Amino acid sequence: MPIPPGLPYHGRWNRYSSWLRARYGGPTARVPVDGGFSCPNRRPDGSGGCSFCDSDGSRSPVLGSAGSVAEQADQAASFQRARYGAENLLLYFQAFTSTHAPPARLRELYDAALARAPFRGLIVATRPDCLDSEKAGLLASYRARGLDVWVELGLQSSNDATLARIRRGHGTADFTAARNLLRDLGIPVSAHVVFGLPGESEADMLGTVRYLADLDIEGIKIHDLHIPFGCGLYREALEGELVLLSPRRHRDLCVRALEILPPETVIQRLSTDTPPERRALPRRAIEKAGFLRDLDAELDRRDTWQGRLYGAGAAKAATSI
Numbered sequence: 001m002p003i004p005p006g007l008p009y010h011g012r013w014n015r016y017s018s019w020l021r022a023r024y025g026g027p028t029a030r031v032p033v034d035g036g037f038s039c040p041n042r043r044p045d046g047s048g049g050c051s052f053c054d055s056d057g058s059r060s061p062v063l064g065s066a067g068s069v070a071e072q073a074d075q076a077a078s079f080q081r082a083r084y085g086a087e088n089l090l091l092y093f094q095a096f097t098s099t100h101a102p103p104a105r106l107r108e109l110y111d112a113a114l115a116r117a118p119f120r121g122l123i124v125a126t127r128p129d130c131l132d133s134e135k136a137g138l139l140a141s142y143r144a145r146g147l148d149v150w151v152e153l154g155l156q157s158s159n160d161a162t163l164a165r166i167r168r169g170h171g172t173a174d175f176t177a178a179r180n181l182l183r184d185l186g187i188p189v190s191a192h193v194v195f196g197l198p199g200e201s202e203a204d205m206l207g208t209v210r211y212l213a214d215l216d217i218e219g220i221k222i223h224d225l226h227i228p229f230g231c232g233l234y235r236e237a238l239e240g241e242l243v244l245l246s247p248r249r250h251r252d253l254c255v256r257a258l259e260i261l262p263p264e265t266v267i268q269r270l271s272t273d274t275p276p277e278r279r280a281l282p283r284r285a286i287e288k289a290g291f292l293r294d295l296d297a298e299l300d301r302r303d304t305w306q307g308r309l310y311g312a313g314a315a316k317a318a319t320s321i
């Protein structure tokens with residue numbers, strides 16, 4: 001079957017790296033910073049939280065030991081320019097819940113970091129129940145200053161029973177409300193999803209993807225479940241209660257997810273990076289480059305592509321990116 005003309009990507013899926021090149025016209029990099037936020041889903045002493053999350057709060061391994069956000073932005077921007085020749089920089093508030101502070105404090109932190117380099121964009125990762133119209137309005141104000149603004153919203157699953165099981169502390173309705181609030185302000189959303197959560201069937205996982213496709217989500221990060229030492233799921237794993245997806249099964253789910261998603265959705269991630277010293281399971285993580293080669297080969301073999309099964313008649317989002 002020929003790939004239809006006019007798709008918004010080359011190849012068979014909408015890779016973030018290609019999308020960035022097309023959007024900014026040159027090498028582009030994210031500059032991750034840790035704003036020192038905590039998480040509303042944890043107790044004041046830091047305990048509790050989602051059952052797959054350890055004390056680092058899903059903090060990226062590329063974040064070093066943090067100084068102020070301004071110092072972090074300086075260091076990370078210099079690193080990205082020197083190491084990768086990045087000409088375009090996107091400031092990325094990544095760790096924990098990066099809207100978990102009063103709006104005035106958020107503005108102070110965002111402004112302090114943005115002042116350190118000629119950033120083209122601001123990306124903020126948060127939970128869907130930690131956004132209100134005032135915080136969303138603050139984010140929208142950076143669009144008025146000429147920056148691209150994206151919000152990364154954790155969903156993980158659209159199955160409320162799963163969300164309760166993994167102690168997310170919010171439901172799918174919170175995600176829908178946050179997505180709609182941001183869309184009305186012209187702010188694109190990248191959804192975080194995990195494949196392989198406890199108790200989830202293939203229908204549950206693909207149901208989550210369908211839910212996001214129906215929302216015409218602008219971006220997605222799909223993770224395979226990693227279990228860090230010390231998190232709630234680690235204890236379940238020790239008791240033999242958990243079965244992780246094999247790389248091959250995860251690849252097959254990714255192929256099917258790509259078919260369901262809109263062609264325009266930017267695929268920002270398809271596997272998980274957890275540093276080996278924090279990762280209890282899987283013992284051997286998916287190797288990203290090999291996984292992507294395998295995925296491409298499988299898409300070729302099945303002669304399929306992103307958006308092939310995207311529902312005709314699904315409402316188109318107003319957000320342009």
Ligand code: SF4
Binds near residue numbers: 040050127
């Ligand atoms: S909301 Fe994020 S930071 Fe908070 S416990 Fe869950 S995964 Fe960890």
